Amino acid sequence: MNTILMAEATTAAVQLNSTQLGLSVVASIVVLILLVTVAKLHPFVSLLISALVVGIGSGYGPVATVTSFSDTFGSTMASVGILVGLGAMLGRVLMDTGAADSIVDTLLAKSTPKTIPWIMALIGALIGLPMFFEVGLVVLVPVIILITRRSGLPLMRVAIPTLAGLSVMHACMPPQPGPLAALSCFENGSVGVTMMFGLPIAVITAALVGPLFSTIAAKWVPVGAPANFDTASATRLDADGNPITAKPPFALSVLCILVPAILMLGNAIFEIVAPDQANSDAVYAQVFAFFGKPAIALATAVLFAMIVLGRATHMTWKTVNDSLKAALPPIAGILLIVGAGGGYKGVLVDTGIGDIIGKFVESSSISIFLLAWLIAAFVRVATGSATVAIITTAGILGPVVEQMGVTTPAIALLVIAIGAGSVFLSHVNDAGFWLIKEYFGLEVGETFKTWTVLECLLSVVVLALVMVCSIFVPLV
Numbered sequence: 490m491n492t493i494l495m496a497e498a499t500t501a502a503v504q505l506n507s508t509q510l511g512l513s514v515v516a517s518i519v520v521l522i523l524l525v526t527v528a529k530l531h532p533f534v535s536l537l538i539s540a541l542v543v544g545i546g547s548g549y550g551p552v553a554t555v556t557s558f559s560d561t562f563g564s565t566m567a568s569v570g571i572l573v574g575l576g577a578m579l580g581r582v583l584m585d586t587g588a589a590d591s592i593v594d595t596l597l598a599k600s601t602p603k604t605i606p607w608i609m610a611l612i613g614a615l616i617g618l619p620m621f622f623e624v625g626l627v628v629l630v631p632v633i634i635l636i637t638r639r640s641g642l643p644l645m646r647v648a649i650p651t652l653a654g655l656s657v658m659h660a661c662m663p664p665q666p667g668p669l670a671a672l673s674c675f676e677n678g679s680v681g682v683t684m685m686f687g688l689p690i691a692v693i694t695a696a697l698v699g700p701l702f703s704t705i706a707a708k709w710v711p712v713g714a715p716a717n718f719d720t721a722s723a724t725r726l727d728a729d730g731n732p733i734t735a736k737p738p739f740a741l742s743v744l745c746i747l748v749p750a751i752l753m754l755g756n757a758i759f760e761i762v763a764p765d766q767a768n769s770d771a772v773y774a775q776v777f778a779f780f781g782k783p784a785i786a787l788a789t790a791v792l793f794a795m796i797v798l799g800r801a802t803h804m805t806w807k808t809v810n811d812s813l814k815a816a817l818p819p820i821a822g823i824l825l826i827v828g829a830g831g832g833y834k835g836v837l838v839d840t841g842i843g844d845i846i847g848k849f850v851e852s853s854s855i856s857i858f859l860l861a862w863l864i865a866a867f868v869r870v871a872t873g874s875a876t877v878a879i880i881t882t883a884g885i886l887g888p889v890v891e892q893m894g895v896t897t898p899a900i901a902l903l904v905i906a907i908g909a910g911s912v913f914l915s916h917v918n919d920a921g922f923w924l925i926k927e928y929f930g931l932e933v934g935e936t937f938k939t940w941t942v943l944e945c946l947l948s949v950v951v952l953a954l955v956m957v958c959s960i961f962v963p964l965v
């Protein structure tokens with residue numbers, strides 16, 4: 490039955506009237522904003538209603554809309570939901586064992602309020618190199634909150650630079666899935682060359698945009714650490730039941746954060762260095778692939794942190810295990826909202842809005858780098874999915890690049906431009922938008938002023954750097 494419904498949905502997407510579809514998308518976004526901001530309806534219910542507006546209003550059909558929403562809700566929870574859950578567990582263990590305190594105390598001791606934003610941008614970029622954005626976010630949120638509270642800085646002065654480092658790496662750098670997906674669409678694409686261009690572009694962008702915009706964002710949204718974020722550590726007890734005041738070493742605490750990064754980066758490097766072996770059935774290849782999966786890497790980090798941090802602080806296994814239980818209730822609402830954001834995005838994608846936009850700009854005669862950015866940005870704004878934007882754009886430009894005989898360095902810049910466009914203007918149809926809003930206790934308008942503007946700045950600055958580099962790189 491589901492197969493039949495999905496086939497009907499696919500056919501319906503092709504037959505939808507483009508004008509009617511465009512109007513229904515605009516109407517659904519307006520309805521969503523009004524429900525959340527004026528009616529104060531819970532975002533989960535608001536996203537569900539908005540998905541019905543665009544699905545039914547565009548002629549996609551009520552049954553197909555519900556099916557699309559449910560399927561994408563499930564797939565979002567299967568990917569992002571698992572990562573958020575495991576990341577929350579790891580973050581709670583870091584909090585309750587005193588590891589997050591150790592990191593915060595060390596960073597604050599070696600920095601000043603003026604240098605903290607730059608340090609957080611560096612940390613965000615470092616963690617964002619091998620880790621998915623959602624993974625890095627849930628791991629670093631406790632650190633962001635603690636540094637905000639201990640330093641007395643506004644929340645945005647600490648959060649914005651960290652988010653800038655995470656986001657720009659997610660958009661520009663292999664082994665992130667977006668750039669790798671784009672490279673797979675181009676015959677002469679090279680991961681190594683893309684990393685060679687992507688790393689300096691990403692680092693420069695994060696260093697410029699993050700700390701500088703955080704000053705403005707802190708004035709626009711002058712908030713502190715969210716009061717509803719529980720950073721109170723559990724009572725830490727040793728084997729004899731006595732309270733523990735000792736904190737784990739700084740290096741060990743940082744290692745626990747880096748374990749998922751090390752595992753995923755190790756698998757990515759293995760795939761780059763030895764692609765033939767990575768695709769084989771050899772035991773070592775399967776081991777790399779297994780531990781390189783984000784969910785497994787995070788689960789390994791949780792167990793590793795429980796064992797080594799528990800032993801370092803002489804906490805009982807029961808006390809450490811209780812941290813896992815305490816981590817889940819606070820994120821239940823976040824998981825529903827993120828899943829609903831994915832469901833809303835799924836309806837937009839299945840109605841075919843991305844295909845319509847792609848065909849509309851495909852025949853443009855502007856610079857191929859700017860064209861790539863525009864296509865990705867349009868699809869991103871319409872669907873809320875960076876991955877869909879990247880795949881759609883790369884799929885459109887793949888045949889064009891092959892006919893033109895574009896050089897490998899130019900393809901690398903093209904992939905980075907696509908990645909930049911894919912993060913432009915994150916708004917209410919993006920699951921990441923709701924993730925940021927809920928984690929930092931922001932209102933919808935405040936999220937627009939901070940996170941949305943940050944994403945636009947990152948996207949435009951990366952594009953500008955790509956255009957500068959393209960002057961010195963032969964196109965064909």
